[in-house]
Amino acid sequence: MSFEAITTYVQQNADIAKIISAYLPLSESHKALRGKCPFHNDQGNSLMVSPQKNIFRCFGCGKDGGPVEFLSEIEQMPRAEVVKKLAEKLKFQHTNITV
Numbered sequence: 152m153s154f155e156a157i158t159t160y161v162q163q164n165a166d167i168a169k170i171i172s173a174y175l176p177l178s179e180s181h182k183a184l185r186g187k188c189p190f191h192n193d194q195g196n197s198l199m200v201s202p203q204k205n206i207f208r209c210f211g212c213g214k215d216g217g218p219v220e221f222l223s224e225i226e227q228m229p230r231a232e233v234v235k236k237l238a239e240k241l242k243f244q245h246t247n248i249t250v
């Protein structure tokens with residue numbers, strides 16, 4: 152399985168609401184979750200999280216993406232490293248994840 156395929160897998164299966172909740176409180180608003188964006192000086196609740204689509208988007212600074220982008224940005228970690236960690240966390244069964 153290619154690294155691309157593993158990335159797709161973790162983007163879809165790592166629970167973004169759970170991941171973001173570890174860094175900031177999220178509150179329910181309509182069908183989405185909202186919170187204070189950690190990537191800019193947020194005065195409101197600009198960060199929107201969609202558990203259905205497993206993505207986040209900030210209406211203040213424009214940052215968006217999936218679990219990989221969020222963790223990569225907040226932990227200042229390379230994407231490949233994040234994908235590997237998430238894959239391990241999801242107990243992704245693959246003998247040779249090369250990044």
Ligand SMILES: [Zn+2]
Nearest residue numbers: 188191209212
């Ligand atoms: Zn922001």
